[in-house]
Amino acid sequence: MQRKILVVEDNEINRAILWEILTPEYDVLEAENGKEALDILAVDADKISLILLDVMMPVMDGYTFLDHIKNDSRLSLIPVIVMTQSDTEADEIAALSHGATDFVPKPYRIEVILHRVKSIINLRETAAMINELQYDRLTGVYNHEYFYQMVKKRLEEDPDGKYTIVCSNIDNFKLVNDAFGNKAGDELLKEVASISMRSAGDTGFCGRIGADRFLVFQKTEIERKDRASFNPEIDFGASAIFKNITIRWGIYEIKDRTIPVEQMCNRAMLAVNSIKGKYNQFFKVYDESLRDTLIRERMMTQELDRALGDEQFMIYYQPKYSLKDNCIAGAEALVRWNHPEFGLMSPGEFIPLFEKNGYIPKLDIYVWEHVLISMNEWRKNKIDILPISVNVSRADAFHFDIVNVLKELTYKYGVDPQYLHLEITESAYTESSLMIVETVDRLREAGFVVEMDDFGSGYSSLNMLSRMRLDILKLDLEFTQNETSKKEEESILEDIIAMAHKMHLKIMAEGVENESQLQRLKKAGCDYVQGYYLSKPMCEDEYLKLIITAKEA
Numbered sequence: 001m002q003r004k005i006l007v008v009e010d011n012e013i014n015r016a017i018l019w020e021i022l023t024p025e026y027d028v029l030e031a032e033n034g035k036e037a038l039d040i041l042a043v044d045a046d047k048i049s050l051i052l053l054d055v056m057m058p059v060m061d062g063y064t065f066l067d068h069i070k071n072d073s074r075l076s077l078i079p080v081i082v083m084t085q086s087d088t089e090a091d092e093i094a095a096l097s098h099g100a101t102d103f104v105p106k107p108y109r110i111e112v113i114l115h116r117v118k119s120i121i122n123l124r125e126t127a128a129m130i131n132e133l134q135y136d137r138l139t140g141v142y143n144h145e146y147f148y149q150m151v152k153k154r155l156e157e158d159p160d161g162k163y164t165i166v167c168s169n170i171d172n173f174k175l176v177n178d179a180f181g182n183k184a185g186d187e188l189l190k191e192v193a194s195i196s197m198r199s200a201g202d203t204g205f206c207g208r209i210g211a212d213r214f215l216v217f218q219k220t221e222i223e224r225k226d227r228a229s230f231n232p233e234i235d236f237g238a239s240a241i242f243k244n245i246t247i248r249w250g251i252y253e254i255k256d257r258t259i260p261v262e263q264m265c266n267r268a269m270l271a272v273n274s275i276k277g278k279y280n281q282f283f284k285v286y287d288e289s290l291r292d293t294l295i296r297e298r299m300m301t302q303e304l305d306r307a308l309g310d311e312q313f314m315i316y317y318q319p320k321y322s323l324k325d326n327c328i329a330g331a332e333a334l335v336r337w338n339h340p341e342f343g344l345m346s347p348g349e350f351i352p353l354f355e356k357n358g359y360i361p362k363l364d365i366y367v368w369e370h371v372l373i374s375m376n377e378w379r380k381n382k383i384d385i386l387p388i389s390v391n392v393s394r395a396d397a398f399h400f401d402i403v404n405v406l407k408e409l410t411y412k413y414g415v416d417p418q419y420l421h422l423e424i425t426e427s428a429y430t431e432s433s434l435m436i437v438e439t440v441d442r443l444r445e446a447g448f449v450v451e452m453d454d455f456g457s458g459y460s461s462l463n464m465l466s467r468m469r470l471d472i473l474k475l476d477l478e479f480t481q482n483e484t485s486k487k488e489e490e491s492i493l494e495d496i497i498a499m500a501h502k503m504h505l506k507i508m509a510e511g512v513e514n515e516s517q518l519q520r521l522k523k524a525g526c527d528y529v530q531g532y533y534l535s536k537p538m539c540e541d542e543y544l545k546l547i548i549t550a551k552e553a
Contacts, residue, residue: 002027003049003121008037008065009083010057018052021110022117034060038068038245041075048123051080052113055095066098068336079120083108107192136208139185139193145217147207148261151217162220163254165270168192169276171246173212194248213316215265231532248272251284270294287479296342297353301341304359308366312338315370316537319546320508320530322523328550330387330421332530333371334537335363361399372413372420374540379414383544384551389421389451389463392437397435403442417447423474425453444469450507455479465503472528473500477511484517494524501525 009015010521015030022028029044031037041048055062055418063083069075081102092103102116134146137308140148155163170192177185186386189212189222196206196214218248229324250272252264271286274293300399307313317331337345354360371388379385396402410417422443424436442451451472452465465473497507509521512531538546 004029004044004047006031006037006040006048006051006116008032008057008062009054013052014054014108017108018113021108021113024234025114025115031058033057034065034068039064039341041078041364043068045075045078047356048078049124050117051078052117052397053080053082053083055084063094063098066095066100070099070432079124081116085520101311136193137212139190141193141197141214142205142207143208144207146210147215147217148265150205151261151264152298155254155261159257163253164218164220165254165264165268165358166216166218167209167250167252167265167272168196168214168216169248169250169272170212171276172250176245184388188245195247209264209265210495211318213269229352229404245310246282248275248281249283249321250274250286251283261466288301300339300350301353302340304357306356307337307339308359308362312340313363313366313370314338314539315343315367315374316539317543318537318542319535320389320528320532321534323526323529328547329528330384330389331543333367333391333421335367355395356438358395360395362394363404364393364396365409367391368409368420369413372409372415375415375419378544383547385415385419386531387419387421389423389447391453392422392424394425397439402439403446406443406448407446412444418449421451423451423453439471440468465505472506474510474525476509478529479519480509480511480521483514484520493520496524 002025005022006029007015007018007022008031008052009018010032012283016288019030021026030047031040036059036360037053038060039049053062054063066080066082069078069080077100079101080099081104082100083104083106084095085106094200095103101120103294104113106294134142136143141147150164150201155161171190172184173188189208191212192212193206193208196216200206200216204216205215206216250270252268252270252271254264264285267290270290271284272289275281275284292425310478316336318334319331320329321327322329329537337350339345351360364460368390375385375388392402406420406422407417410420424440449471450469451474452470453474454476455473461553473496483491486493488494500507506527507525507528508528509526510530512518512521512529513533515533517531518529518533
């Protein structure tokens with residue numbers, strides 16, 4: 001494919017001469033003045049390798065044209081050779097001062113023009129290639145490979161210097177692209193790159209690694225003195241798009257120079273990953289405990305399939321109580337991992353790994369089936385079946401036909417669907433509302449009882465409640481504890497419960513830890529409660545004893 005050259009010349013004969021000279025090797029575009037040339041560049045700037053420009057033209061002369069393209073970051077990269085009848089030093093200086101790359105006099109000398117054009121295009125393409133190998137095209141900072149090279153070089157040149165690598169992470173960057181488009185996302189990345197460059201100072205530098213992560217290499221003492229420069233909340237002025245954008249920073253102080261630069265950067269990334277999503281925590285300095293955590297997580301990740309196959313997961317039951325009838329009303333099924341090396345682990349340690357690796361649907365089905373197996377055994381042993389709540393993840397609806405899977409499982413084990421309560425988190429309703437609403441309708445039509453879990457955890461679901469049919473609203477632990485600690489006239493607890501009852505919903509409150517909370521919930525009209533004050537999660541045998549004892553009482 002031939003390279004394109006734009007000839008900007010008002011004289012038709014001169015354009016024809018240049019066309020004859022250049023067309024054997026190049027694709028030639030023509031413009032009669034600077035304005036026409038700018039119109040062509042607006043469409044084809046990325047395709048043009050060089051501009052041959054006359055100075056004296058009507059409408060827009062060559063110097064004005066040069067001033068325009070010099071102030072445009074995209075156009076300023078295109079080399080320009082100025083052509084003029086005058087061959088004085090003053091004219092040459094004038095052209096170069098306006099941003100021209102080279103200067104040739106008229107009349108045209110064929111070999112001179114061809115050599116100049118070829119030389120400048122080759123020079124530009126070589127420079128562009130080097131630039132692409134070293135810099136990130138969007139933000140202008142080093143790309144990750146060149147950043148690594150520069151860190152290694154600096155550490156070799158200054159063996160006694162104390163340096164730090166800082167890694168940034170933009171909270172929910174993908175949501176910016178999804179909500180406002182890639183252009184808005186690009187502007188955000190440029191701003192974060194600018195912040196990183198300012199933070200690096202005169203002695204440091206920065207690079208981009210991955211879609212939304214930047215690395216800063218700088219003197220350790222500068223980082224300690226000026227940590228405030230790593231502002232977690234960016235001020236974008238009047239731009240409403242970027243309001244409440246938060247950046248977190250992971251810091252690795254280079255102490256062991258024997259490890260590869262890539263590993264140093266990984267440690268900074270590990271530090272920032274460890275605070276991802278944590279409220280009001282924006283900085284984390286790497287320490288060896290983070291490395292130990294990573295090793296442990298990798299071991300666990302590698303064992304997920306085997307753990308499911310070996311049935312290392314145990315079901316625990318946390319009883320629920322009816323405040324109206326003062327008796328046990330069922331339980332929530334909670335999963336624990338009985339790891340052969342690490343022992344009994346709580347969900348908070350392994351559920352994030354399952355979410356990250358796409359194993360949540362497999363774990364959910366495992367729990368559903370084992371709960372139903374137990375309920376079938378209880379029924380055979382003449383033990384009254386009480387409803388058991390199980391978790392349903394948002395991912396389940398995307399991975400399989402959840403309604404048919406649950407119907408087949410309850411049929412297989414002879415359990416009436418009404419005894420399997422399905423807890424779907426409040427966030428799932430807000431993030432995938434249409435799909436979840438349709439799924440909930442189908443589940444209820446099949447006879448399952450559906451609960452909204454974690455209500456009041458920070459999402460805006462009041463509108464959702466009017467759009468969908470539910471059976472039970474489960475108040476989030478923190479919501480329960482916060483509202484029961486307030487005076488009645490300052491709390492919205494009674495209002496939420498009254499609203500739910502008006503919509504024919506039952507209220508379940510979790511996190512009950514003392515008698516005062518229990519009495520407050522009872523007075524407010526809450527239907528069911530759950531919490532450590534009443535009972536901790538227990539193994540199946542203990543739960544069965546509790547049911548039998550309660551029946552005999």
